[in-house]
Amino acid sequence: MTARIILFLAAKSLLNRWLTAGLTVFAIAVSVMMVLSVEKIRTDAKLSFANTISGTDLVVGARSGAVQLLLYSVFRIGNATNNISWRSYQEIANRNDLKWSVPLSLGDSHRGYRVMGTTDDYFKHYRYGARRVLQFDDGIPFDDIFDTVLGAEVAEALDYAVGDKIVIAHGLGRAGFTKHVDKPFTVTGILKRTGTPLDRTVHVSLNGIEAIHLDWRGGSRIPGRTITADQARELTLTPRSVTAVLLGLKSRLGAFRALREINESRREPLLAILPGVALQELWSLMGTAEAALGIVVLFVVAAGLIGMATMLLASLNERRREMAILRAVGARPAHVFAMFVLEGWLLTLLACVLGIALLYFGLAVAQPLIETRFGLYVPLDVLTIRQWIIISAIMGAGTVTGAVPAWFAYRNSIADGMTIRT
């Protein structure tokens, strides 16, 4: 019975101080939202990365870092420092331990989306998530030199349909006057959404990439030389180089041998990586940033809770009279203690509820932005067990924080009794 009146008093007293209580709740709620979103982005980013590539045994590129190669070849983040020569590519592709090989050529863009030259084998062999095959939402793979297949996000954001013509820009700048206007591409297919960087990729054939660069040298148009699209068709369009190669092996057991042999290639410095291993390396790189972010967020939560303790402590003196009246009508010092702890608990509870609401509201607003900007798909799903553990920890910390002012109130109420002081 007394538990109810204590809760009632705690709630009423907070309601009476709704402005300070509200601001305190808001401050903690923001910190709760931050912790939860950091946790969410962290897990979703990992999941999204891990889901992007599967079924590819090796990725080969020019010699650089394993993480860098993985990032530019698979996640379309950053740029290749160098390419692989066509002859090297052919040497690799002719290895007899391969089931398949797919060359990739990167470097151009279409309205902010990256253009990737490849072969139609890409659509056959590329796997993502739990070894899922790429599927067409509409249309078919490219066939002609000037055909293109769009990722779901590209088609949706730019409102393209099969049959539309698009112009590819030279380089990766969003705006640019250096466009391959003379050689437009026709959309032949649109892929189903995968939740991976593929959704933001414009796929064309390797020959297409070669064709639009025929009359270019070193990043600009060769003056006085123009080759029309039709003329280009007549020429041999063997690429001079590719950016990276994805390999599928007949037996995964051979992966380390192939890796070693490619890495020791005499023709040019190459780097072969196991995507899983490179991902692990990426995680350990991210681990430091994660830990730093985690500490920052922890301090934000601590600041919020300290704000709450300050609010409760600041009210102690003006509430001595109130405590004395409660003592006079029969409240024990323990009841006074419980009342302050409950106030802390209630404030933290409200903050957690509000924080969760803010999280989902923020996600709903930021979701499309995060997807287009960072290629990260953050689904609005239920809270994970880890997130619930975080919330429980914050609830616990809030209750313990409330115990500090509660202890002072307890001591005051023993000292004051029911003698009312001003």
Next chain:
Amino acid sequence: MIELSNLRFRWSATHAPVIDIPRFSVKEGERVFLEGPSGSGKTTMLNLLGGMTVPEQGSIVVDGIDLVGLKQAARDSFRANRVGFIFQMFNLIPYLSLIDIVMLPCRFSTCRAEAACKKSGSVEADARRLLDHMEIDLEALENRAVTALSTGQQQRVAAARSLIGAPSLVIADEPTSALDQNVRDAFMSLLFSEITDAGATLLFVSHDVTLASKFDRQTTMSDINNAGTQQ
């Protein structure tokens, strides 16, 4: 109702005693006027009677219960069950409604809640009854903040709170000192009629001796407390 004997109290071993009462008693149903200027040990005596503090020596028996042998928690429930307090001013908790304030003692004491229910059917009904008897116009005042009430109204609400659930003892600590004379007289007559109605014993502390004649008995702190003069 109250039996004090050989009561001594001091704040610490190095302090002089503030209470040294060889003998003081109040009969059941008696209304006693106790004149006590500041520094007379009055506040300490009320704290002892309410079971807030324990004496250095001596015995305090209130309503048949020896407070000295009880633990803090037991003294707290004794106070909740049997004593109603009215203070000089600021008796009310600013964030509660009038009804909630009057019902408060019943929230901390089952037996007072039962007594209130027995009297009026429910605790809330009894709170309304008492407020009505105390001439608080609930219709007009119920939804007002208690801080917006006049001092006279606040003291009448405090009286209703002290009386709910039929406590055996009501202790009033200068309840009228903040009131104008006509307000004070109205308060006194309402308090007296409710005390009679409830059959409670009243210990009324004040230095307004003009009120003393209305009581069954009057005494002063200096008469009962040998330690009162030192401050």
